[in-house]
Amino acid sequence: MDKLTNNQIAWRAAQDIADGAYVNLGIGFPEKVAQFQPPGRQAIFHTENGILNFGESPAKGTEDWDVINAGKKAVTVKPGTSFFHHADSFAMVRGGHLDVAILGAYEVAENGDLANWSTGPKGVPAVGGAMDLVHGAKRVAVITDHVTKDGKPKLLQRCTLPLTGVGCVTRVYTSLAVIDIEDGRFVLREKLPSLSVEELQAVTGAELFIPGPVADLICPEV
Amino acid sequence: MDKTLPDVARAVAGITDGMTVMIGGFGGAGSPIELIHALIDRYRATGHPTGLTVINNNAGNGHVGLAALIEAGMVAKLICSFPRSADPVVFTEMYLAGKIALELVPQGTLAERIRAGGAGIPAFYTPTSFGTDLAKGKPVEVFEGRSYVQERWLKADVALVKAELADPHGNLTYRAAARNFGPLMCMAAAETIVQARRIVPPGGIDPEHVITPGIFVQKVVEVPNPAQEEDLNLAKATYPLEV
Numbered sequence: 001m002d003k004l005t006n007n008q009i010a011w012r013a014a015q016d017i018a019d020g021a022y023v024n025l026g027i028g029f030p031e032k033v034a035q036f037q038p039p040g041r042q043a044i045f046h047t048e049n050g051i052l053n054f055g056e057s058p059a060k061g062t063e064d065w066d067v068i069n070a071g072k073k074a075v076t077v078k079p080g081t082s083f084f085h086h087a088d089s090f091a092m093v094r095g096g097h098l099d100v101a102i103l104g105a106y107e108v109a110e111n112g113d114l115a116n117w118s119t120g121p122k123g124v125p126a127v128g129g130a131m132d133l134v135h136g137a138k139r140v141a142v143i144t145d146h147v148t149k150d151g152k153p154k155l156l157q158r159c160t161l162p163l164t165g166v167g168c169v170t171r172v173y174t175s176l177a178v179i180d181i182e183d184g185r186f187v188l189r190e191k192l193p194s195l196s197v198e199e200l201q202a203v204t205g206a207e208l209f210i211p212g213p214v215a216d217l218i219c220p221e222v
Numbered sequence: 223m224d225k226t227l228p229d230v231a232r233a234v235a236g237i238t239d240g241m242t243v244m245i246g247g248f249g250g251a252g253s254p255i256e257l258i259h260a261l262i263d264r265y266r267a268t269g270h271p272t273g274l275t276v277i278n279n280n281a282g283n284g285h286v287g288l289a290a291l292i293e294a295g296m297v298a299k300l301i302c303s304f305p306r307s308a309d310p311v312v313f314t315e316m317y318l319a320g321k322i323a324l325e326l327v328p329q330g331t332l333a334e335r336i337r338a339g340g341a342g343i344p345a346f347y348t349p350t351s352f353g354t355d356l357a358k359g360k361p362v363e364v365f366e367g368r369s370y371v372q373e374r375w376l377k378a379d380v381a382l383v384k385a386e387l388a389d390p391h392g393n394l395t396y397r398a399a400a401r402n403f404g405p406l407m408c409m410a411a412a413e414t415i416v417q418a419r420r421i422v423p424p425g426g427i428d429p430e431h432v433i434t435p436g437i438f439v440q441k442v443v444e445v446p447n448p449a450q451e452e453d454l455n456l457a458k459a460t461y462p463l464e465v
Contacts, residue, residue, distance in 0.1 A: 047399075048329060048330070049248040049249075049251065049399050049402050050248075050399045050401055050402050051398075051399050063452070064398065065250050065251060065450045065451075065452040065453070066251045066252070066397050066398040066399055066400040066450075067251075067398045067399055068248075068249060068250075068251055068399060072248075072249040072250075072307070072308075077398070083396075083398055083399055083401055084401070085333075085401050085402060085403070085404065085405040085406060085433075086248075086329075086330075086332075086333035086402050086403050086406060087333045087334060087336075087337040087405075087406055089330075089333070090329070090330030090333050090334060093330055094330060094348065094349060094350065113353075118355075123314075123318075124305050124306060124310070124313070124314050124317055124318070124324075125305075125324070125326050126303070126304045126305055126306045126326070127303055127304065127326055127327075127328050127329070127356065128303050128304040128328075128329050129303070129328065129329040129330060130328070131328040131330075131331075131350045131351045131354060131356065132328050132329060132330030132331065132350045135349040135350055135352075136349070162354065162355050163353055163354045163355075164354065165352075165353070165354070166352060166353035166354075
């Protein structure tokens with residue numbers, strides 16, 4: 001089965017970010033979205049630890065370890081950057097000031113529930129800002145492989161893992177499709193042209209609704 | 223008005239067994255390494271303080287700073303949002319062995335609980351964690367059709383905070399994103415102890431640029447070339463240095 005690479009999923013998510021949008025990218029895979037902004041558009045990226053409008057990663061050896069992102073990787077200052085403390089930073093998050101948050105997922109449910117912080121009781125639990133980020137942004141999007149490493153659906157009727165947030169996800173960009181969550185159901189918007197709806201449904205753990213035309217999901221080699 | 227002290231040892235001399243200690247920083251940015259190491263020195267010399275409850279975003283990285291404080295056995299409980307790091311072995315081993323307790327708090331809730339503690343607000347409602355395991359047992363209220371979880375303030379006996387500039391009144395500036403939890407913790411502790419890269423005379427900080435007003439700060443000590451946790455970890459440093 002054809003599927004998009006992680007870069008292509010990130011590219012597709014980046015196409016929906018408007019010029020001037022305030023955006024938080026979750027640590028890890030979602031950080032890639034910043035690389036694929038369409039020419040002429042410039043989003044303003046927020047990081048929980050207190051920087052707005054930060055720039056790209058610095059060259060190795062030139063890091064300033066007081067200028068880092070939420071994943072504790074070095075970033076840079078650019079014209080228009082601001083610094084602020086943690087309470088202001090999360091006021092931006094919960095106060096509804098961000099336009100988009102793009103997060104990773106272990107599981108997403110058709111009711112918009114997200115599980116992305118814990119795979120169960122083993123080991124050391126860690127939540128960071130995940131539970132805050134799912135509340136407040138005008139759009140909460142998920143980027144993810146459509147299935148787990150062993151081929152099981154990640155899009156489900158109900159999450160089985162500990163929840164990060166209830167009813168919070170509005171759109172899912174997967175390796176096979178773009179799916180909106182509306183009124184407690186998965187609404188198929190785009191799919192890989194090489195894939196039939198039946199094939200997509202077979203690897204999706206809840207019913208896909210198709211109220212309108214389904215566009216071809218075509219991404220460049222990036 | 224002079225809140226300055228001559229050295230880090232004197233700055234942390236009043237911290238006693240069982241205290242709750244807020245420690246600023248997000249990863250290495252803003253971590254008051256020298257104040258933490260002064261506390262470890264005292265513990266190694268006297269056996270005190272121990273049984274501390276520490277509030278920080280993380281659980282240390284490598285074997286310096288907060289990780290070294292935990293490794294020394296001085297911390298009974300950690301309240302944090304993300305006890306993982308590039309090298310989390312110290313906390314991980316002690317936690318899995320049942321030698322340290324953990325209260326996991328979502329990062330924005332942690333910040334707001336500290337802010338509330340400093341602002342005299344005993345409880346507040348947040349959408350964060352509603353419907354999750356971390357909201358279990360907490361009161362829930364509906365406002366304008368949406369559910370919110372009640373969270374309580376966090377206060378501390380002592381806060382250890384790293385600043386960039388300080389004056390003798392305790393007015394502070396911070397450096398870049400090293401600010402993070404610093405201004406909140408300064409408000410929420412009965413005694414705030416600050417290490418500043420430079421202490422300037424009164425008037426040396428433009429009042430327009432003061433981030434933390436001195437009313438929130440009790441002690442200030444100058445640490446001219448503060449260590450950065452990331453640099454120490456790149457050099458595979460441990461504390462205390464084994465010689």
